[in-house]
Amino acid sequence: ARTRRYTFNVTMATVTRLCATRSIPTVNGRFPGPKIVVREGDRLIVQVHNNINNNVTFHWHGVRQVRSGWADGPSFITQCPIRPGQSYAYNFRIIGQRGTLWWHAHFSWLRATLYGPLVILPPLGVPYPFPKPDREVPLMLGEWFNADPEAVIRQALQTGGGPNVSDAYTFNGLPGPTYNACSAGDTFRLRVRPGRTYMLRLVNAALNDELFFAVANHTLTVVGADASYVKPFTAATLVISPGQTMDVLLTAAAATPPSPAYAIAVAPYTNTVGTFDNTTAVAALEYAPQAALRGLPLPALPLYNDTGAVANFSANFRSLASAQYPARVPRTVDRKFFFAVGLGADPCPSRVNGTCQGPNGTRFAASMNNVSFTMPKTSLLQAHYQRRYSGVLTANFPAMPPMTFNYTGTPPNNTFVTHGTRVVPLRYNTTVEVVLQDTSILGAESHPLHLHGYDFYVVGTGFGNYDANNDTAKYNLVDPVQRNTISVPTAGWVAIRFVADNPGVWIMHCHLDVHLSWGLAMAWLVNDGPLPNQKLPPPPSDIPKC
Numbered sequence: 315a316r317t318r319r320y321t322f323n324v325t326m327a328t329v330t331r332l333c334a335t336r337s338i339p340t341v342n343g344r345f346p347g348p349k350i351v352v353r354e355g356d357r358l359i360v361q362v363h364n365n366i367n368n369n370v371t372f373h374w375h376g377v378r379q380v381r382s383g384w385a386d387g388p389s390f391i392t393q394c395p396i397r398p399g400q401s402y403a404y405n406f407r408i409i410g411q412r413g414t415l416w417w418h419a420h421f422s423w424l425r426a427t428l429y430g431p432l433v434i435l436p437p438l439g440v441p442y443p444f445p446k447p448d449r450e451v452p453l454m455l456g457e458w459f460n461a462d463p464e465a466v467i468r469q470a471l472q473t474g475g476g477p478n479v480s481d482a483y484t485f486n487g488l489p490g491p492t493y494n495a496c497s498a499g500d501t502f503r504l505r506v507r508p509g510r511t512y513m514l515r516l517v518n519a520a521l522n523d524e525l526f527f528a529v530a531n532h533t534l535t536v537v538g539a540d541a542s543y544v545k546p547f548t549a550a551t552l553v554i555s556p557g558q559t560m561d562v563l564l565t566a567a568a569a570t571p572p573s574p575a576y577a578i579a580v581a582p583y584t585n586t587v588g589t590f591d592n593t594t595a596v597a598a599l600e601y602a603p604q605a606a607l608r609g610l611p612l613p614a615l616p617l618y619n620d621t622g623a624v625a626n627f628s629a630n631f632r633s634l635a636s637a638q639y640p641a642r643v644p645r646t647v648d649r650k651f652f653f654a655v656g657l658g659a660d661p662c663p664s665r666v667n668g669t670c671q672g673p674n675g676t677r678f679a680a681s682m683n684n685v686s687f688t689m690p691k692t693s694l695l696q697a698h699y700q701r702r703y704s705g706v707l708t709a710n711f712p713a714m715p716p717m718t719f720n721y722t723g724t725p726p727n728n729t730f731v732t733h734g735t736r737v738v739p740l741r742y743n744t745t746v747e748v749v750l751q752d753t754s755i756l757g758a759e760s761h762p763l764h765l766h767g768y769d770f771y772v773v774g775t776g777f778g779n780y781d782a783n784n785d786t787a788k789y790n791l792v793d794p795v796q797r798n799t800i801s802v803p804t805a806g807w808v809a810i811r812f813v814a815d816n817p818g819v820w821i822m823h824c825h826l827d828v829h830l831s832w833g834l835a836m837a838w839l840v841n842d843g844p845l846p847n848q849k850l851p852p853p854p855s856d857i858p859k860c
């Protein structure tokens with residue numbers, strides 16, 4: 315194992331997209347940001363210098379951060395923000411993970427432009443459990459805003475309404491020809507040779523959209539997700555939620571095919587009650603260089619609200635559960651939680667200026683078990699390390715909704731939310747099960763829930779009401795997929811299990827940034843174990859102060 319060092323200079327840079335030029339926050343002047351490559355077992359040190367006129371932090375999305383919570387990065391959870399002119403070195407090891415992850419800013423909506431791939435290769439000499447691809451290509455799906463995303467969310471929070479939607483979906487930062495004539499020059503082109511196999515390291519870095527992904531005339535073989543291998547399966551269309559990653563093999567046609575190029579396409583999957591961008595964005599899979607983009611054969615994509623297609627796709631994921639890559643699924647659980655997850659409306663509090671443009675003159679809020687998360691003013695991990703909880707957090711996040719939750723498909727009457735920085739304290743090594751149930755208070759909607767500090771096993775899922783008696787018996791405890799982000803299905807539920815063996819404070823939140831801004835988050839406070847190697851080490855000396 316080696317130590318790999320990177321330097322991130324956060325600077326403003328001028329970029330042109332959709333024929334408009336804008337100054338955006340970047341890492342080292344690049345958009346998307348630099349690719350990080352490590353091997354499993356390596357130490358990674360990323361020295362960040364903040365040279366923009368805003369706070370920033372970085373999160374290594376999906377990295378387990380075993381006893382290195384100080385490097386996890388969510389602002390006000392594991393650290394105070396890095397202020398303008400300040401620096402901080404993220405220092406952590408990659409343990410027991412291989413595949414594709416990514417990094418992104420974790421302050422406000424800065425991740426709109428501050429993101430990049432994090433590739434974890436197996437240890438030297440250890441092969442992939444699938445045929446070695448001829449080439450590997452990171453492909454980051456994103457969203458481009460013509461406006462400043464910071465202004466977009468600030469305005470939404472002030473008025474209590476929904477934010478403006480983005481102006482384009484992007485492939486490695488490029489929108490492609492669907493948007494306007496001059497954006498055709500900004501098309502991602504992947505040149506392939508007949509018969510060769512390519513591994514696409516896919517990341518959904520979009521702020522607020524789950525995406526369908528397909529390549530015309532080509533089948534995709536999924537071999538990994540969220541830096542865990544899966545039993546390979548083929549699919550014509552993938553579904554990838556914000557935060558999720560997928561390693562996918564694509565074999566080019568054996569002989570030069572009839573068309574010199576085929577469309578790589580993304581389109582949104584949503585049941586949102588608000589507006590969204592329903593464009594199909596395209597990139598080019600080219601057998602000949604600089605192929606014409608006009609008349610590019612397009613793949614057939616499901617309708618934007620095809621929840622059945624999403625469920626069918628999700629059902630394919632199984633972990634390898636082999637001797638070399640065993641599935642360590644907890645068979646029994648110490649603590650069971652049921653979280654009702656959804657959007658709601660909040661009476662216009664007086665601290666909100668403006669007119670409250672949410673439903674019926676209220677403002678939008680999002681919650682788990684009717685608690686809308688309030689970002690603290692200081693780092694929860696720091697408060698925990700010093701055992702100074704008073705005025706920062708309360709250890710009373712509810713294990714169940716305040717009223718018995720009954721999913722009926724129509725709005726239940728318990729739509730109120732309370733606000734607070736409430737956490738669930740856990741003893742070291744507690745085995746946890748969480749059933750996440752979509753409440754559909756403002757209409758059915760799926761929520762990609764992301765847990766920091768852990769991978770979890772997805773042991774069950776279904777539509778309608780979770781039924782503790784019947785559904786638990788049907789859990790997959792043999793080869794469930796291991797992930798760090800899972801969508802709570804539209805009008806349904808998903809059950810996850812993990813062992814709380816990583817001490818620290820770990821946020822679990824919806825990876826739709828607008829829902830996170832509306833409070834769809836909670837945190838687990840995992841206490842130290844009795845042994846020295848079960849304790850959270852002290853903070854690094856350069857950790858930012860609030």
Ligand code: C2O
Binds near residue numbers: 373557764
């Ligand atoms: Cu990818 Cu808390 O985030």
